[in-house]
Amino acid sequence: TEFVSANDLASLMNVSVNDVIKVCMQLGMFVSINQRLDAEAITIIADEFGYSIDFITSEDEQALEQLEEDAVEDLEERAPIVTIMGHVDHGKTSLLDYIRDANVTSGEAGGITQHIGAYKVKTESGRTVTFLDTPGHEAFTAMRARGAKVTDVVIIVVAADDSVMPQTKEAINHAQAAGVPIIIALNKIDKPAANPDKVREELAQLNILVEEWGGKYQSQEVSAKTGQGINDLLEKVLLEAELLELKANKNRNAVGTVIEAALDKGRGYVATMLVQTGTLKVGDIVLAGSHYGRVKAMTDHRGRKMKEAGPSTPVQLLGLDGAPQAGDKFLVMESEREAREIASNRSQVQREQSLRTRKHITLDEIGRRL
Ligand code: GTP
Ligand code: MG
Numbered sequence: 176t177e178f179v180s181a182n183d184l185a186s187l188m189n190v191s192v193n194d195v196i197k198v199c200m201q202l203g204m205f206v207s208i209n210q211r212l213d214a215e216a217i218t219i220i221a222d223e224f225g226y227s228i229d230f231i232t233s234e235d236e237q238a239l240e241q242l243e244e245d246a247v248e249d250l251e252e253r254a255p256i257v258t259i260m261g262h263v264d265h266g267k268t269s270l271l272d273y274i275r276d277a278n279v280t281s282g283e284a285g286g287i288t289q290h291i292g293a294y295k296v297k298t299e300s301g302r303t304v305t306f307l308d309t310p311g312h313e314a315f316t317a318m319r320a321r322g323a324k325v326t327d328v329v330i331i332v333v334a335a336d337d338s339v340m341p342q343t344k345e346a347i348n349h350a351q352a353a354g355v356p357i358i359i360a361l362n363k364i365d366k367p368a369a370n371p372d373k374v375r376e377e378l379a380q381l382n383i384l385v386e387e388w389g390g391k392y393q394s395q396e397v398s399a400k401t402g403q404g405i406n407d408l409l410e411k412v413l414l415e416a417e418l419l420e421l422k423a424n425k426n427r428n429a430v431g432t433v434i435e436a437a438l439d440k441g442r443g444y445v446a447t448m449l450v451q452t453g454t455l456k457v458g459d460i461v462l463a464g465s466h467y468g469r470v471k472a473m474t475d476h477r478g479r480k481m482k483e484a485g486p487s488t489p490v491q492l493l494g495l496d497g498a499p500q501a502g503d504k505f506l507v508m509e510s511e512r513e514a515r516e517i518a519s520n521r522s523q524v525q526r527e528q529s530l531r532t533r534k535h536i537t538l539d540e541i542g543r544r545l
Pocket of ligand 2: 267268269308309310311
């Protein structure tokens with residue numbers, strides 16, 4: 176596992192990156208500024224500068240390693256996690272709305288998705304799929320990147336009466352970078368102006384050649400308004416997911432990812448978490464980024480109480496002592512004391528890093544004024 180870059184390590188130690196590179200050369204290691212370093216290299220370099228390193232993420236790493244160590248006989252099939260991405264207003268939320276037969280779009284301010292929504296849905300064929308909705312707005316690049324990481328399959332929605340747009344391309348890039356299979360949904364096919372062939376053509380120019388044209392990407396014409404093609408789209412998603420043979424061990428402590436978190440007046444900190452393996456239970460001690468807490472209550476996206484949540488299940492969780500960042504890993508720990516210690520170590524590191532950044536800015540400004 177690689178941690179920080181040479182550059183990050185230098186700024187953590189408050190020395191110049193050139194000095195770090197020089198020391199590395201003396202030690203026979205040739206590193207570049209942005210090269211990420213492994214634990215051994217970091218320890219050796221830090222030691223040269225008189226620092227000792229605490230690898231406080233090792234808990235996460237251990238938990239994630241355990242993830243792969245599950246005995247084959249403990250693994251059971253799990254629902255695919257599917258992220259819906261695409262340009263703003265191309266119909267991501269509407270599509271998901273239709274799929275789960277509810278009405279979220281109208282409940283959102285201006286109908287524009289401001290966050291990642293997470294839902295577990297049962298298809299007509301009786302299978303379960305977990306969906307993550309992402310915002311198409313250009314300001315949410317990081318969320319699309321995170322969405323691509325936690326997901327098994329990505330649906331790229333393109334409005335057939337529009338074109339491949341900047342955030343369509345960006346979403347495709349994120350999915351490809353994460354190595355996640357892509358399915359194309361050509362939406363708004365009900366519109367008279369819809370021209371799906373034009374979109375297929377534009378996609379081909381990006382090297383996304385759909386199956387009908389001899390390529391490897393599944394695509395489906397759909398309408399989130401009339402429902403046309405949506406069942407076929409779901410079947411294609413399930414087909415793609417089957418090839419992945421997704422499995423998890425539900426009989427272990429939960430590990431997963433924070434989707435979003437915020438302070439809710441009256442309820443305290445509410446975190447939307449995606450359980451990826453194991454089962455999360457009310458009463459569990461959770462460490463999430465630099466926060467921790469005992470699970471007080473869990474609800475699904477409709478607000479119904481849950482006692483436990485297995486693999487591929489999104490939950491809203493109450494009980495954390497703060498709002499972890501979207502994308503933070505979470506895991507269940509046996510000892511509350513240990514969880515508290517790790518959380519507080521992490522917040523301290525964060526505080527120090529932000530202090531350091533601030534100090535840099537001030538020095539810079541003084542420098543310029545002089
Ligand atoms: P962001 O979350 O802001 O990125 O947008 P979105 O991709 O979630 O789009 P949303 O579902 O909010 O839909 C945008 C607009 O397109 C809404 O007015 C929808 O009613 C409309 N729309 C979505 N899908 C269809 C469709 O299949 N046909 C028609 N006619 N209109 C659609
Ligand atoms: Mg939306």
